[in-house]
Structures are given as structure tokens and as C-alpha cells.
Amino acid sequence: MDDRTYTVDAEPGERVTVAGWAHEIRDLGGIAFLIVRDQTGKIQVKFAPDEMDESLVQTGTNVSRESVVSVTGAVEEEPRAPTGVEIVPESVEVLAPADPELPLDPTGKVDADLSTRLDNRTLDLRSGESKAIFEIRSTVLNAVRDYFRSVGCTEINTPKIVATGTEGGTELFPLTYFGQEAFMNQSPQLFKQLMVGSGLERVFEIGPIFRAEEHNTPRHLNEATMIDFESAFIDHHEAMDVCEGTLRAAYEAVETDCHEQLETLDLTDSFAVPQQSFPRLTYEEAIERINATGELDEQLVWGDDLPTEAEKALGDDVGGHYFITDWPSEIKPFYIQDYDDDPQLSKGFDLMHPRMELVSGGQREHRHDELVAGFEQQGLDPEAFEYYTKMFRYGMPPHAGWAYGVERLVMTMLGLSNIREAVLFPRDRQRLSP
């Protein structure tokens, strides 16, 4: 079956077999057209009752929309056909008939709500827009991995079933593991840190993470695909360089390899690779700048976390990606290192897109005693994390890293209004199936 020709490759003068979906049937009386669609595009098949067998015409023109068909015939030039060629069929086979009533219109001509589309992803992804998003997502993942390789990373896979969460017992899905209580891991954070203390030094992982957060918003998911990076012997600014590198690589790959998809999404003109280095504002500069916009009802004071409207005000002001560095220690997790000369200040950073936070990262605390003290300050029991803290007694190098969800990257890159558009089968409070 693999000797079929993709529709996009059918050249005049060839005899081909194309297989795909019956996209549309146009009966003009006397002559009829079947449009066959596959992953690469569409092609017109001409049925002229005068010139061919009656049963062939019947099969080709009575097929229901979205049935799977295989058509063999000669490719001829036809300037009036949408792609300039058409097939004059010798044979048509219906490989899988479709019910005439479809839960949504895969041609995208009739709008369906998101919930219906997510319930019927198979049909939804036959439309150009949805398919384009996931082809871009695949391109992004590949580009990010290539970038990681180019800076000497080893790929790792860390466990998803764990005895304790990264940041204690909150926001975890509990699970029964052979009679024991266990959890779905909310982040590879602790495991990737253990690896940079091993002989691997610089690692990445792309895999699922699970967060039992109750909020149901257009930018949160309860299961997401996380891109995690961690490296020994670098500081937080070098980690930011790598982070920026992956993002730029992703944008560049999409610009180079996804012309058609960007066109389908009507983004050809607006899509742009971020050209400059992302500005790095300290937290202090950030709140000053936010307060100066006058967009907030109440001025921010040092120590406040940034509310959504503050992120928005600053995002509008900066107008592109930017980092916020040097956060107050108190609002960053225990594994982020503080400045020795100012322990109120941490070496944590966030990468912001004007629309939302994209990345969290930082220089990590690699000194055993300081790490354990950090646990206690945040009210966590270091005993429960002994498998992790113990390794810091045997020579843990200075290290830094970060993580971001591929869904937020795709969402911000393509201007999607809901993060669920960037996941095949999203998981949220209401949605556990399909």
C-alpha cells in the first residue's frame, strides 16, 4: 500500500494510486468531481459518465464525505482544477466508508466549539488549522532537542511515579502503587539535579508532568509536556542563554520548515523569530517599571508576587520576551540559590512572554547544609527527601537549569487563545477522556 503517491507529488503524465479521504463531491450534472485529501494536500478526480464505466462513476460519486478511498488513474493537466491537475480514474476503492452524519465538519467550513473538537480529535485534525498546530508542535520539539544536542546535553528519562512530590504534598495526584501511596510527579526537578551531580553534567528531558491544580483556565493544564534542562558548572545567566537558544531555535525551525502551516494559520505576515537578546530585568526593575505604567490599581511593593495584570502591563511595555531575575528568595522554591551577599535575593529567573510566564529557572543550591536549611524554611521535611539531599554530601557541582511547557511555547508562538488547542488530548478538571 505504500507504493501510493501522495497527492502533492502527482505529476501530469503519471499513472498513480492516491489514497485519502473523500473531502468533497461536486456533481455538476454530466460531470462530477471527487476531491481526495491526504496529509500533503488535495487532488481532483474527474468522473465523466460518457468516458468511463458506469459502476466506477457510481462508486466515486456516491461515496460519503470523509470515507477513505483509494483511486488509481492517469494524472492530467487541468488548469481549472484547484491544483492544476486531476486524475482520470481507472479504479476507485472505498477502504472505509464514513457515516453520512459527522460530529463535526472536518473541512472547517462549519465552526465547532472546542469541546466538540476535543471529543472528536480524529476528525478535528483533518482540518488544516488543527493539523498545522500539531505539525508545528512536532517541529518545535525536534528543534529544541537538536539545540540541546548542540550544547552537549545527554537526554534522560526520570520516573513519573514517585514517593514524594517535588515541592511537598500539594497539587499532586495520589496513586496506589502495589499497596503503597505514591504520586504522579509534578516535575523532574529533583531527579535532573541528581543527574548533573553524576558523570552526565548536562541533561535534558522532554516528558509529561502532572499537576492537580484546581483552576480551570485557558492557560493551565493538569497534564503537560515539560522541556527540562539542567547543567553543572553554569550559573543562572548561562542557563538563560541556553533557554533563549532553545526558543530561538524553535522559532527558526518553524520559520524555515513550516511555511505551509503558518499560511494555513494565517500567520505568514505576523510570525517573526525574536531577533534580539531578551532583556533581563531584575525583579526590582520590573516592579518599578510596572508601577510606572500606572496600569495597576495598587502599587506593587518589594516582596509581592506579580499578579496577572502586572505581567500584562509589563509585557505590553516591553513588547517581547524578557527575563525577570533576582527574585525575592521567599517566593522562589527551596532549591533556588540565594545571593551570599544578600540572602533576601535569589538567583531564580522567569522568562516572560508578553502574554504570560513561559519559563522558570535558576541557579540551584548545591551546598548540602544550605539546601537542608532551605527545606526547613519552607516548612518541608528534609527526611522525606533524603534520597535527594543525601547526594549533596558527595560533591554536587554548582548548577543551574530551567523548565517550560511545550504547550505554552506553542500557544504564545501561534497566538492561540486556549492552551488546549496545543494538546491533542488535554486533561483538565472536567476532561479525563478521550
Added chain:
Amino acid sequence: MDDRTYTVDAEPGERVTVAGWAHEIRDLGGIAFLIVRDQTGKIQVKFAPDEMDESLVQTGTNVSRESVVSVTGAVEEEPRAPTGVEIVPESVEVLAPADPELPLDPTGKVDADLSTRLDNRTLDLRSGESKAIFEIRSTVLNAVRDYFRSVGCTEINTPKIVATGTEGGTELFPLTYFGQEAFMNQSPQLFKQLMVGSGLERVFEIGPIFRAEEHNTPRHLNEATMIDFESAFIDHHEAMDVCEGTLRAAYEAVETDCHEQLETLDLTDSFAVPQQSFPRLTYEEAIERINATGELDEQLVWGDDLPTEAEKALGDDVGGHYFITDWPSEIKPFYIQDYDDDPQLSKGFDLMHPRMELVSGGQREHRHDELVAGFEQQGLDPEAFEYYTKMFRYGMPPHAGWAYGVERLVMTMLGLSNIREAVLFPRDRQRLSP
């Protein structure tokens, strides 16, 4: 900190900063050597009390093994040094001291049992052998992905939290999802099939799967990393071609890129890329051949599943990878298609390594009514899988695919005796942490 030089790159005449672990200290009286190890190798640092500051010598020679150090100095040729060069230090900094008592010896000179090694992966991966395994694993994953791209695959990510298991309620880890019962997915099978019915046609996924199997053997895991492939418009033999292609690509990449790792594992002479096409035996031929070996106490009859000793006998007989095709329908899952002219026989296949089963795959049932009948024959309730079966009513193309665990591939490729050697943090009945 990233302006350090890797030990492997230190050239005579240069002034460098190397950072790594204190691998060994040799005090010869009058002169002492500190061996610094990083990801790329080792380098000797010379301490000559006559030629340098006393405090420098003290720092460099009193450091405990496995502490993290940073050494700056001139690189000089020294034929008696292990790598032919040594550093004459100007400064030595201890970045992270290690406890003098280590839970295992990272130089690998003292053997540790697997359990101790798994409890202390950070230290274990500082030894050449363990590190080499995971560098090879990373190379394998990259090679397989590149191969997938070369045959036109789109990368997908499917959900790991699901409402129903792939093959019903057996061997699933139960989980509480916002008050609802849910499970960790045991395979992307049903989701990847839904995708080949969409506009993507040919997909792959590399991600975790979860199986609550109770057996605790050297070749089973309760959490594994699965490589899944599925394609529309191909049959099971074409799926086998792709499967073989990924394996060969993985072996070739390791042969090309992992010389040093193979040497560390003492596999340089024995490692070989499989050169020929893997033989494809039908199940019937397989049982005849197994019976002919005389290795089994009792002869196999048609319909029997192959016990481990049968796989072993046939593996020894064939002497390399081989496929078994055309299995009895009864011992293959509902989603495998049967031959129309002999419904007892399925289009399922397994790829066998002489030591064990590696891959399961097959042509899938793409016809709605036959699929639903298959559910019922296997005692499963098609209602629970309606999200899946429903999509087969809207034009599901003929398709085929397969899956294998990267751990089994690495285990068989490198002749590891226990599959846990190929997972950073394995999960089994006893092991939930780290």
C-alpha cells in the same frame, strides 16, 4: 563558569581552568598528584611543594575524594601522566567537599550491588560503565527519532492519565483524578491509532508507560519508556520494515558515535550492527522449528503461546533478530486485524532478540463493526471505549504499527543482565524511590 576547559581538550602550552571531581589523590612524598575527572575524561594535577605555595599544595592534596574542585594552571606535556599532559596549578578551589565516607566507590574499583547503586545513582553514574550505558541510551533515542523523521513521521504526545486502560482493567495503576477514578496509561496504542485517522497519517511517540504487573524479573519494569509507531496506509510487513529500520539506525548510531562508551563497556569487539534483513518466520514455522530443536520437554501445538524456553531455543537456533508473524488471533489483542480468508490467523507480529521479545506490532483492525466484534470476543465492553470505536465510523484508513521499550533495546544491544541497568530510576514492586 562555562569558560572552563573540559579535561579532554586541555592542550600543552595552554593556561586552563578545569572543573570536576577529585577522582584520586596520589601522594608520592615530595610530589603529589590529584586526578580531576569530568564528563570527558581525567587530567593529572601536579603538586610539588618545592615549586609552589604551601597552602595551594595543602588544598589540592587534602581534598576528599569526589569533592568538586576547580583548578587553574598551565598544561604541560608529561609522558608519564595517564593522558600525556598534566596541569601545574596556580589555584585550586574546592567548590563542594564530599563526605570522606561514600556509599559506593564511583571509580568502580570496589563492586557494589545493584540495589546500592540504584539508591545512589548520582555516584553510580560517575563510574565509566553506568555513564556509558546512559550516553548510549541517549544516542539510541536520538537515532530512532531521526529515523522516524526520515520516513515522514509527526511526533505526538498522548495522555498518561486515562479513564480506561488499553486492554481493559488489568494491570493498571489506579489514581484519583479530582474525585474520579482514573488510571496511568499502559500504552499509547488507542490514541496513536486515533491520530493516524486524522490528518497526521504517520506518527511516533516516545514516552513513559505504566504496567502494574506483579512479577519482579530481570527483564520487566513497572514504568518504562516506550517507542511507539503507527502509520496509515501501510500493512504489517511495511510496519516491520520501519521497525527494522529504527533498530538498525540505533545500532549504527552507537557504532559511529559511541566508540569510547563501547570500549568502556568492553564491547568494542563484540558489538555489531545487524547486517541482514531480519528473517520473518510465521508462527507455524516458528513452532515447527522450536519442536525440531528438541529443547522442550513437551512439543508445542498450534495455538500455544511461546514460553520463555521456546523463545530461547528458537533464538539460539536463528542466532539473531527475527520476526514471528501470523499469530493465532486468540493470543493477540482485539485491535489486531485477522486475515479475511483465515480468521484464526492474525496480522500481528513480534520482533524477537535471541534473548527475549523486543517488539509487538501488527496490522490493525480499521473496520468499525469488526473492531467492536473483537472487543466482545475478548470479553471487553465496547461502551467503555466509545471515544475510540466511534472514530472508526468516520473513515479510519488501513493502518499498522508497533511499540518497543527503549530499555529492552539497550539491554539486548549491550548484553546487560538486568533491565534496571538501562533505567536511571527503575520502578518495580519493591522500588518506588529514589
